Amino acid sequence: MTNAENETLLRRRSRLAIVWQVSLGVAVVGVVLAYGATYQVSEGYSAVVTRFGEPVRVVQQAGLHAKWPWPIETAHAIDMRNRFFNTPYTATFTRDRRNVVLLSYVVWSVEDPLLFFQALGTLDAAEQKLDGMVTAGKNFHFGRYDLTAVV
Secondary structure: OOHHHHHHHHHHHHHHHHHHHHHHHHHHHHHHHHHHOEEEEOOOEEEEEEEOOEEEEEEOOOEEEEOOOOOOEEEEEEEOOOEEEEOOOEEEEOOOOOEEEEOOEEEEOOOOHHHHHHHOOOHHHHHHHHHHHHHHHHHHHHOOOOHHHHO
8 A cells, every 4th residue: 555545545535534423423412312301201291391490390191291491490209199207206185184195197199280380399398397297286186185085
């Protein structure tokens, strides 16, 4: 092979390498954009899509859905299944000032995902609020009865 043939071969290989690198870069950018512009709603979940922090729509059908990429829209998954919340042991007083230690549980679920997202936002916030409500309810109701009426 002559020098001219070697140079021609090197130019072809370098052009092919450049085309390959550009194609690979475009493919990677395309995959990243596709990933950022889609979200999946699992069975038993809903999604509240927010645009710049404001709720835009609620999606309740399971499957793959489209949205604008991250800085514009964000999808927040909300579990719609029945949830079990167990309160810690708490001491409360009866009407005759006797101490009773109680453990209680609550089964709850989200009925309206948009209202839930606007009012609480996360499941942790909901369980904190629920803990306060259950404790207040226990104190109120057990405070109305004597220990002998409860046991």
